Every structure is written in C-alpha cells, then in structure tokens.
Amino acid sequence: MTNTKIPFLDLIARSPLIFSNVITRVWRRLLEIPSRGFPTGVRKDSFDAQHGTNTSGIVWLTNLRSENFARGIRYEPCPPRTCEAAIEQAEIDPTQFYFIDVGCGKGRPLIIASRYGFQQLIGIEYSAALCQVAERNLAICKIENAKIIHTDATQFTFPRANTFAMFFHPFQDDILAVVLDRLRVATEGHKLVIAYTGDGKDLVARQAWLEPLRDPPNMRLFKRKPY
Numbered sequence: 001m002t003n004t005k006i007p008f009l010d011l012i013a014r015s016p017l018i019f020s021n022v023i024t025r026v027w028r029r030l031l032e033i034p035s036r037g038f039p040t041g042v043r044k045d046s047f048d049a050q051h052g053t054n055t056s057g058i059v060w061l062t063n064l065r066s067e068n069f070a071r072g073i074r075y076e077p078c079p080p081r082t083c084e085a086a087i088e089q090a091e092i093d094p095t096q097f098y099f100i101d102v103g104c105g106k107g108r109p110l111i112i113a114s115r116y117g118f119q120q121l122i123g124i125e126y127s128a129a130l131c132q133v134a135e136r137n138l139a140i141c142k143i144e145n146a147k148i149i150h151t152d153a154t155q156f157t158f159p160r161a162n163t164f165a166m167f168f169h170p171f172q173d174d175i176l177a178v179v180l181d182r183l184r185v186a187t188e189g190h191k192l193v194i195a196y197t198g199d200g201k202d203l204v205a206r207q208a209w210l211e212p213l214r215d216p217p218n219m220r221l222f223k224r225k226p227y
C-alpha cells in the first residue's frame with residue numbers, strides 16, 4: 001500500500017499549536033465583527049493615502065519563532081480616531097510624557113502621537129518585518145523623536161519617565177500581566193496613563209495600583225494612583 005500524504009493534513013499534524021492558534025484567532029475575529037467590522041483586505045486605507053505610508057492591512061504570522069507567538073494578536077492598525085481620542089482624553093501634557101506603543105506593528109499610533117508633542121515616541125514590536133515597515137513609515141513622515149525597539153514586550157525595560165502606554169489588542173492576559181508588572185516597577189514615582197483596547201481590560205482594571213480615568217470610544221484609560 002502506498003503511503004500517500006495529504007500536505008495540508010501533514011502540516012496540521014506537525015504544527016498543532018500553530019493550527020489551534022489560527023482557529024482561535026479566526027474565531028475571536030468573528031466575535032469581534034460587531035465592534036470592529038469585517039476585515040477588508042484593502043491594502044491602502046485613507047490614513048495611508050494621506051500620509052504615503054504602509055500601515056493598513058492585516059498581518060497574521062507576525063513572529064512564528066517567538067515562544068509567545070501563540071499568545072500574540074495579529075497585526076491590525078488602530079483606527080486613527082481611537083488613538084487620537086485616547087490621547088486627547090488622557091488629561092496629560094504630552095510634552096512631559098513618553099508615548100510607548102506596546103506591540104506597535106507598522107507604527108500608525110506613533111505617527112498619530114507625533115502630532116501631540118510627546119517628548120519621545122517608542123514602539124515595541126517582536127516582528128522584525130513589522131519593525132522594518134514601521135521604521136520606513138517614520139522616515140516617510142520625517143518623525144525624528146521616535147524609535148522602534150525590536151523585542152518581545154516581556155523583555156522590554158520601560159524608561160523611568162512619565163509614560164502614556166498604549167495597548168491596542170496586543171496579546172493575551174498572561175503576557176499582559178508580565179508587561180504590566182514591568183511597567184509598574186519602571187514608572188514608580190512617575191505619572192502613567194494606560195490606554196487599553198482588548199480582551200485583557202478586566203485584568204488591567206483589577207490592578208490595585210491603577211484607577212480608571214476615562215472611556216473614550218473603543219478604549220479604556222487608566223492612570224497610576226497617586227502616592
């Protein structure tokens with residue numbers, strides 16, 4: 001009897017984690033359709049048309065080599081108005097704050113934040129390919145006070161500075177817990193605002209050292225409790 005292999009089934013058998021991750025992501029995206037609409041697959045949206053950048057589209061296989069890949073969310077850009085409203089409702093003077101996008105993808109929130117005069121803009125991203133795209137986008141927009149750090153968010157050492165930290169659907173709760181703790185320690189004695197969108201909002205809300213600030217559209221804002 002010949003041993004006929006069906007390539008697709010063979011791939012599933014060899015990579016069950018990746019397969020179950022893809023199924024989970026498809027299912028979660030289906031559940032998000034009411035709040036986020038259907039994925040369009042459109043390569044250039046109006047933000048990119050206006051800026052000459054490449055920030056649109058969905059990228060699923062962001063970093064297959066990372067042990068945290070199965071807990072990371074695919075790349076999809078934040079709607080500009082969501083990011084703008086979060087910054088505008090944060091009750092901060094941006095010139096006294098760092099803007100850090102945790103899981104920055106192609107860098108759209110950094111481009112938006114650059115209009116508000118933040119001291120420094122930092123994007124953290126574990127996909128090398130997305131980091132390159134983000135750097136190109138920053139260069140196209142001639143943004144000089146921004147840097148992209150290619151690392152897993154669980155490894156990043158946050159600066160000791162007043163911080164506006166943005167999380168737009170970056171990863172699952174176990175990773176979020178690690179990152180929040182690093183953020184808590186690094187920003188002790190400084191002001192911190194967290195803008196959060198994603199499934200982990202209850203985990204953020206449970207942090208005893210944070211308190212709710214505002215609920216702009218599609219985001220929740222939290223701030224560090226005063227000492």
Ligand SMILES: C[S@@+](CC[C@H](N)C(=O)[O-])C[C@H]1O[C@@H](n2cnc3c(N)ncnc32)[C@H](O)[C@@H]1O
Pocket residue numbers: 062063068071072073074075076077078101102103104105106107108109124125126127130151152153154168169170171175
């Ligand atoms: C939904 S996208 C958001 C992109 C960007 N913040 C925005 O709003 O346009 C989530 C991003 O988080 C990145 N990511 C997921 N897990 C990560 C991790 N552990 N460390 C760093 N980046 C991560 C993904 O590669 C993806 O680019």
